[in-house]
Amino acid sequence: QSVLTQPPSVSAAPGQKVTISCSGNTSNIGNNFVSWYQQLPGTAPKLLIYDNNKRPSGIPDRFSGSKSGTSATLGITGLQTGDEADYYCGTWDSSLTAGVFGGGTKLTVL
Amino acid sequence: EVQLVESGGGWLQPGRSLRLSCVASGFTFDNFGMHWVRQAPGKGLEWVSTISWNSGSTGYADSVKGRFTISRDNAKNSLYLQINSLRTEDTALYYCARRGITTVANSLYFDSWGPGTLVTVSS
Numbered sequence A: 001q002s003v004l005t006q007p008p009s010v011s012a013a014p015g016q017k018v019t020i021s022c023s024g025n026t027s028n029i030g031n032n033f034v035s036w037y038q039q040l041p042g043t044a045p046k047l048l049i050y051d052n053n054k055r056p057s058g059i060p061d062r063f064s065g066s067k068s069g070t071s072a073t074l075g076i077t078g079l080q081t082g083d084e085a086d087y088y089c090g091t092w093d094s095s096l097t098a099g100v101f102g103g104g105t106k107l108t109v110l
Numbered sequence B: 001e002v003q004l005v006e007s008g009g010g011w012l013q014p015g016r017s018l019r020l021s022c023v024a025s026g027f028t029f030d031n032f033g034m035h036w037v038r039q040a041p042g043k044g045l046e047w048v049s050t051i052s053w054n055s056g057s058t059g060y061a062d063s064v065k066g067r068f069t070i071s072r073d074n075a076k077n078s079l080y081l082q083i084n085s086l087r088t089e090d091t092a093l094y095y096c097a098r099r100g101i102t103t104v105a106n107s108l109y110f111d112s113w114g115p116g117t118l119v120t121v122s123s
Helices: none
Strands: A009-012 A018-023 A035-039 A046-049 A063-068 A071-076 A085-093 A098-101 A105-109 B003-007 B010-012 B018-025 B034-039 B045-051 B058-060 B068-073 B078-083 B092-099 B110-113 B117-121
Touching: A009 A018, A018 A085, A018 A105, A046 A063, A046 B110, A071 A085, A085 B045, A098 B034, A098 B045, B003 B092, B018 B034, B018 B092, B018 B117, B034 B078, B034 B110, B045 B068, B045 B078, B045 B092, B058 B068
Parallel strands: A009 A105, B010 B117
Antiparallel strands: A018 A071, A035 A046, A035 A085, A063 A071, A085 A098, A085 A105, B003 B018, B018 B078, B034 B045, B034 B092, B045 B058, B068 B078, B092 B110, B092 B117
8 A cells, every 4th residue: 555646547549648646645745845757667767757846857848747735746748659657656754754655557558 | 877786686585684785876976865665576666765875864664674774885886775584575676766966855856766676585
């Protein structure tokens, strides 16, 4: 059971937009910054978004992040087949004094 | 280019001990906090442990507290994870991850990851 809650799967057609939610509480998302990671099959996770909505160098602006209260959202526009991957949200939990992740969301581009 | 390369994984029986290593290159290692994150086969990411740049601060997930010890040797650009009393539930791919630079205390993110080293615990 993950501390952060994500939908197990989402799907959309190529070129469309999809959003992935991440729900927590005041000990984690509510008072800490959120990051998002993409994990392509058989590879290590890759940072997509940090500090709720910032993109590292090299990440296209098709990827965006937002946070409201105790929830965060990853948005992906202009879906490509190469975006098929598992996506994870993560943050710090001040009560647990530990890093925490969501359970992951598998994106299928139909 | 930032590189993190883990090693030390393998197949072990429950109750045994193991030390994982992560060698860093391409950046000034002692400027960064470091973490271990693991992923059981077919499962999600689980944060395991953290160590500050100067080893002055460490932290552990409740699931490993008392059995795992994180350490680093900045002269060797290396991060370690000592795992004692291995359990079958410790079976996972163990990733070394670099904490991203931040000016705020409540920001935690991992901007570089190694390919991982697989630990399998089975009798």
